[in-house]
Amino acid sequence: MRRKRWAAAYLACGLLLSLQSCASTAEGSEPVPKPTGVQMRADVVWPEDQLERNEEGVPLLKVYVVDEEKLETIDVETYVEGVLAGEMKNDWPMEALKAQAILARTFVLKFVQEKESKYPDADISTDIEEAQAYDREAVNDSIREAVAATRGQVLSAAGELPYAWFHAHSGGMTERAVTGLGWNEAEPAYTAVVQGNEPARVENEADQQALNEAQTWEASFSAEAFQDACAKLGVDVKVTAETRLSVAERGEGGRAKAINVDGQRVDASELRIILGSTEMRSTLLTSLKVQDGQVVMVGKGYGHGVGMSQWGAYGMAQEGQSAEDIVSHYFKDVAVEKLW
Numbered sequence: 503m504r505r506k507r508w509a510a511a512y513l514a515c516g517l518l519l520s521l522q523s524c525a526s527t528a529e530g531s532e533p534v535p536k537p538t539g540v541q542m543r544a545d546v547v548w549p550e551d552q553l554e555r556n557e558e559g560v561p562l563l564k565v566y567v568v569d570e571e572k573l574e575t576i577d578v579e580t581y582v583e584g585v586l587a588g589e590m591k592n593d594w595p596m597e598a599l600k601a602q603a604i605l606a607r608t609f610v611l612k613f614v615q616e617k618e619s620k621y622p623d624a625d626i627s628t629d630i631e632e633a634q635a636y637d638r639e640a641v642n643d644s645i646r647e648a649v650a651a652t653r654g655q656v657l658s659a660a661g662e663l664p665y666a667w668f669h670a671h672s673g674g675m676t677e678r679a680v681t682g683l684g685w686n687e688a689e690p691a692y693t694a695v696v697q698g699n700e701p702a703r704v705e706n707e708a709d710q711q712a713l714n715e716a717q718t719w720e721a722s723f724s725a726e727a728f729q730d731a732c733a734k735l736g737v738d739v740k741v742t743a744e745t746r747l748s749v750a751e752r753g754e755g756g757r758a759k760a761i762n763v764d765g766q767r768v769d770a771s772e773l774r775i776i777l778g779s780t781e782m783r784s785t786l787l788t789s790l791k792v793q794d795g796q797v798v799m800v801g802k803g804y805g806h807g808v809g810m811s812q813w814g815a816y817g818m819a820q821e822g823q824s825a826e827d828i829v830s831h832y833f834k835d836v837a838v839e840k841l842w
Contacts, residue, residue, distance in 0.1 A: 545661050546656070546661055546662075546663070547615075547662050548841060549614045549615040552615070553625070555842075561842070562576070562577050563610065563614070563625045564623060564625045565625065565626055566621035566624040566627035567636075568627060569628070573621070579649055579653060581626075582649050583638075583641045583649045585609075585610070585634045586599060586648060586649060587638070587641045587645050588634065588635030588636045588637035588640065590602045592641070593644065594816055594819075595816060595819035596647065597815075597819035598812070598815040598825075600648045600651055600825035601815045601819075601825040601828040601829050602810075602812065602815065603652045603655075603825075604825060604829055605666040605668055607656050608657045608663055608664065609633070609634060609665075610626055610633070613633060620632060653842070654841045654842040655838055655839065655840050655841075656838070656841055657837070657838060658836060659691065664690060664692050664833060664836065666809065667679070668832075669803075669805025669808065669809065669810075670716050670803075670804035671700055671813045671814075672811040673698065673784060673804075674697070674756075674803070676694065676807050676808065676811060676832060677755035678695060678753055678754055679693050679808050681753025681757050681759045681785075681807075682753070692833045693833070695753075698813070699811065700713075700811060700813040701813070704816070715804075717802065718800070719784070719800070720798070720799065720800045720801075721781045722798050723781070723797045724796055724797075725741035725742075725792075725797065728777070729741055731773055732773070734776055735769060735772055735776070739763045739768075741792060741797060745764055746763075746765075747762070748761070749762070749770075750762035750767050755807055756786055757785040757787075759771075759785075761773065771785055771806065782799060782801075783805070785806075786801050787799055787800070810829060810832040811832065814832070825838075
């Protein structure tokens with residue numbers, strides 16, 4: 503199974519799903535100083551030569567708009583507006599919106615640099631299974647302000663675009679990619695296990711309900727569904743009243759890296775995707791058992807736990823932290839840099 507899951511990384515953790523239901527540098531390298539503001543650098547590696555620009559110098563994207571079934575040429579800033587409105591509520595604190603905009607811009611440039619869209623002639627699409635959520639209808643003045651205020655800004659990790667991972671709620675602590683995403687390459691130097699910084703309470707009643715649902719969750723799966731999911735991962739199990747279930751291994755942030763099913767090891771992050779990331783909302787499991795013929799799971803948080811917690815960004819913004827403070831908390835040794 504391909505581990506570098508662009509779609510799974512975002513579909514499994516997007517904030518709108520929760521609202522509607524969703525630490526060391528590489529050996530031998532010099533750490534990048536923590537930024538005190540936005541830097542202007544010309545040595546950030548990004549796909550500049552792959553994209554044309556408009557008269558204002560903003561790169562242009564060929565975006566396949568799924569809802570309209572057509573290819574459109576959209577500048578990066580306009581595209582980021584649609585993504586920001588799709589990934590975060592448009593009435594959230596401004597610095598949280600700005601942090602998400604920086605990640606959205608970083609994501610699309612990294613995608614263009616490394617991937618090819620499954621839609622012919624497109625640089626990227628609005629298909630959530632391929633890339634980021636997208637909702638032009640939800641763009642309002644706050645979204646436009648956040649994107650304008652971060653115009654051209656991306657994350658840079660030692661001069662490279664990082665994977666701009668995010669999730670809805672960490673459950674208290676973030677996680678490494680090797681555990682949260684089942685990453686099978688070298689762990690990026692910029693991932694970190696840090697406090698999620700999610701608030702316990704917010705003023706908006708609807709947001710409070712969504713926050714409660716993201717903090718803790720419980721899900722039940724039929725024996726057949728659980729067996730089928732394990733079979734897709736090459737593990738043959740039979741769920742009975744005597745089946746022994748436990749967390750076989752946990753990552754640094756406490757998430758299950760593997761689950762033990764009667765002595766057989768099942769990858770937890772892959773199991774989550776197969777069972778459904780809106781049901782098994784995270785791998786930060788607090789209880790795992792067979793009950794009344796079903797596999798019952800209880801856990802904390804919403805999403806894979808890698809990178810920025812969106813609810814954490816909300817909490818930090820409420821406390822007066824800037825967008826740069828937010829992203830540099832969740833990603834180690836990064837800088838916010840302006841490309842245009």
